[in-house]
Structures are given as C-alpha cells and as structure tokens.
Amino acid sequence: SPAAAAPPHDSSPVQARLELVARELGLSSARFCRTPQDYYEHELEWRRDVLGACSTAALCKSMIMENTRLSGVSAAEAAGLGxxxxxxxxxxxxxxxxxKHKLTDVVRGLEGRHAAAKRQYSLRMVSGEESLALSGFEHNAVTPLGMATPMPxxxxxxxxxxxxxxxxxxGGEPDLKLRVDIRQFV
Incomplete structure (x- = not known):
C-alpha cells in the first residue's frame, strides 16, 4: 500500500514563489503537495493513490518542445516573425x-498568417539541460507556472x-506536485 504524501510543512522558496504566481494569475484551485522521495520509482497507480488523484489519467507532465527548423533563429527573432x-x-x-503532426498543426494555427509550410516544422523535446535553462526547473519538476522563459x-x-x-x-521541485482545476487552468 502506498505511503501517504508527506504532511504539510513550511513552503520551500520555490513553492512560496509558485504559490504567489498562482495567486497573481487567479488560479485559486492551485494546491501543492509533497510526495515521497521515491515517487518516480513507483508505478502510476501508486502515484495516483499517493496524490489522491481520481485516476492515473490525471497525472501529467510538462515538456518543452522546440521547432528545430528554427535552430539558427533566436526565440525573439522567431516571435518578431510571428x-x-x-x-x-x-x-x-x-x-x-x-x-507531433497534431502538435505541428496546433503551433501553425497559433502562428496564423505567419505560419510556414509544414516542412518548416520539426518539433522535438529539448534536452534536460535546455529544459532547466528555459524553465528554471529540473527534470520531473517542470511546471508551466513561473517559468524562466515565457512561451505558449x-x-x-x-x-x-x-x-x-x-x-x-x-510543482517546481521533483517531490512537489501541483493540483489544479483543469478548466480554471486552461
């Protein structure tokens, strides 16, 4: 039987910062929960039970994807081009x-009239080092709240x-998870 999530304790600086970001965004449903250190060594069903999630389908990951066809262009330059x-x-x-085909279609839809031909897209997950630099969060901790680099x-x-x-x-740290009402989050 899975161990219960760690009892509440004083927030870490990361958690305190992300709680503030959630408040500033009006994300009133945001709740943070500490997990046991061995959380990622267990199956999804165990993780679901530790968090009290409704199903394993509620367990999510955040990944930074990069269009490698824009490798010679900075993010600011790309934004200037729409x-x-x-x-x-x-x-x-x-x-x-x-x-990746659906993802390409969504990104092209966001770009609207500035979208390039489909062959100008090759969306790949960034390396762990790039993810840390872009998000400010290490592996298994990436959260869309308070990322170092704003992105869609x-x-x-x-x-x-x-x-x-x-x-x-x-939730910003490997043993910190963030629960949100998905409709409010979207």
Whole structure:
C-alpha cells in the first residue's frame, strides 16, 4: 500500500514563489503537495493513490518542445516573425503518445498568417539541460507556472474529460506536485 504524501510543512522558496504566481494569475484551485522521495520509482497507480488523484489519467507532465527548423533563429527573432520557436506542452503520462503532426498543426494555427509550410516544422523535446535553462526547473519538476522563459502553453484536450476535473502537474521541485482545476487552468 502506498505511503501517504508527506504532511504539510513550511513552503520551500520555490513553492512560496509558485504559490504567489498562482495567486497573481487567479488560479485559486492551485494546491501543492509533497510526495515521497521515491515517487518516480513507483508505478502510476501508486502515484495516483499517493496524490489522491481520481485516476492515473490525471497525472501529467510538462515538456518543452522546440521547432528545430528554427535552430539558427533566436526565440525573439522567431516571435518578431510571428513564429514560435518553443512551446510548453502539458499531457498525461497515462495517455496516447504526443502526436507531433497534431502538435505541428496546433503551433501553425497559433502562428496564423505567419505560419510556414509544414516542412518548416520539426518539433522535438529539448534536452534536460535546455529544459532547466528555459524553465528554471529540473527534470520531473517542470511546471508551466513561473517559468524562466515565457512561451505558449498547450494543454491536451483529453484533460478536459477528467472525472473530477483536476489534474496533477510538476510543482517546481521533483517531490512537489501541483493540483489544479483543469478548466480554471486552461
């Protein structure tokens, strides 16, 4: 049987900063929860139970994706052209794999009249080092709140169908998770 999440304690500086960001954004549903240090060594069902999530489908990850076809262009230069070099994608651990063709279509839709031909897109997950530099959060801690580098946030449509309407994301530290009402979050 899984151990219960760690009892509440004083917030770390990261948690305190992200709680403030959530308040500033009006994300009143944001709740942070500490997990045991071995959280990622367990199966999704165990993680679900530790968090009290409605299902494993509520467990999400945030990934930074980069259009490698814009590798010689800075993010600022891409933005000046109406393009997006990077996006942060939130999707379920227990769901279909990321469909890069659909992701390309969504990014092109965001770019509107500035979108390039499909062959000008090759969206790939950034390395762990790049993710840390761009987000400010280490592996298994990336959260869309308070990222070091602002970028568009894309949320899987499947999250809207969660039974209790709440999703669990990384919370800025590997043992810190963020619960949000998905409709409010979107």
């Amino acid at each position: 393009r997006y070099k990077r996006v942060c994608v939130v999707l379920q651990y227990d769901g279909p794999k990321l469909d 946030l894309l949320v899987s449509e499947r999250l809207r169908g969660l039974a209790d309407g709440t999703a669990w994301l990384g």
